[in-house]
Amino acid sequence: MADFHKCAIVGCGFVGSSIAFSLLESGIFREMILIDINQEKAQGEAMDLGDSIPFTKPMEIAAGSWQDLKGAGIIIIAAGANQKPGESRVDLVHKNLQIFREMIPKITKYNQDGILLIVSNPVDILTYAALRYSGFSKEHVFGSGTVLDTARLKYLLGKKLSLDPRVVHAFIIGEHGDSELPVWSSANISGIDLKDYCAATGDALKDSDLKDLYREVRDSAYQIIQKKGATYYGIASSCRRICESVVRDEHSILPVSIFIDGHYGLSDICMGVPAILSSKGVERVLDIPLNKEEQKLLLQSASAVQKILHEDCY
Known part of the structure; x- marks a missing residue:
């Protein structure tokens, strides 16, 4: 059963960590799990974000692994290669599709009831890929779009x-x-x-x-x-x-x-x-x-x- 008090962010680069901070400030979640291929980066972000909790609302923030996705109501995917100067969003497609092919099955192994919110670029292509690779309903997979x-x-x-x-x-x-x-x-x-x-x-x-x-x-x-x-x-x-x-x-x-x-x-x-x-x-x-x-x-x-x-x- 999906719990909308719990979210997870996959990918703790500039985008993922900024999303985490914005959601922390919003107070809409009580638990946040951070996952990154660089586990120390995820741990560092969780520690840094934790320092803000006394100024916002109570929340549990922790770096986690794929199995910690159990029960998350929303899983935000911000993982992937970054867009470089002079590079279009479409130029990222080959690198990020491969990442999604490997990552989505790891997510669905532990969570089949949550919502996948795709932020990685090119977002339209990767939303389609996430829908196809996950087997989730079309109502539960969407991207940040426009x-x-x-x-x-x-x-x-x-x-x-x-x-x-x-x-x-x-x-x-x-x-x-x-x-x-x-x-x-x-x-x-x-x-x-x-x-x-x-x-x-x-x-x-x-x-x-x-x-x-x-x-x-x-x-x-x-x-x-x-x-x-x-x-x-x-x-x-x-x-x-x-x-x-x-x-x-x-x-x-x-x-x-x-x-x-x-x-x-x-x-x-x-x-x-x-x-x-x-x-x-x-x-x-x-x-x-x-x-x-x-x-x-x-x-x-x-x-x-x-x-x-x-x-x-x-």
Whole structure:
């Protein structure tokens, strides 16, 4: 029986350790297990994180082994090779698929009831691989998808309009990568259509402005990696938000990477699209309205992902 008071993080690099700290701060779990191929690294992270517990909420944090995954409600997979400067997320596929082939059976040996949350890149490919290798239901395997990309869009659009990004509602969907796309047709400011809001306030947003915003979102990770070597704070917060929705049974809508079969005219693929998340995992995939150009771009994004799937996962 899965216990949503217990989580596990597999992979204690920059991303995994940042996720652990964000979840510690959230207080939504009472027990956290850290697993890494470098056991001393996992132990050191557990000790360091433990020093924060007096300032947060009670939690048991420990480095563990595969058998300690028993009972974990959510298993977060952040293990894999890191994206290097000049390297695309897709370039990582061969190295990380091999890691997943060896790792997923070790996880499922001790846990068949929990939820697998995939964070490692390329997240869409690895979510599909985890689903296939684990034998779990499609509701219990999903990736961080375009949750972070969507957050970047909300932040940048809010900055452009001098608004709190929390009142900005717009999705990035598709591949978490170069072919992702913004859904401008349903973008709104607290329920007010984006174009209507701009008309009412006199904040002009030209097509060129929208294209610039999208490019900045799409290329953000490359810029961060070039400047500091890795991205980890944003994805840690994204992971925390996903976990909150599941553990608290919030029924929140987030664009996670999920198995799509029949939605948007697509099948047999994992990509970031809006879904309702609850204690059941993925409760429902949502077909949000897309205009013709957005539908075309989504199909192109799917084609890019499926090409890799057919070359590397079959």
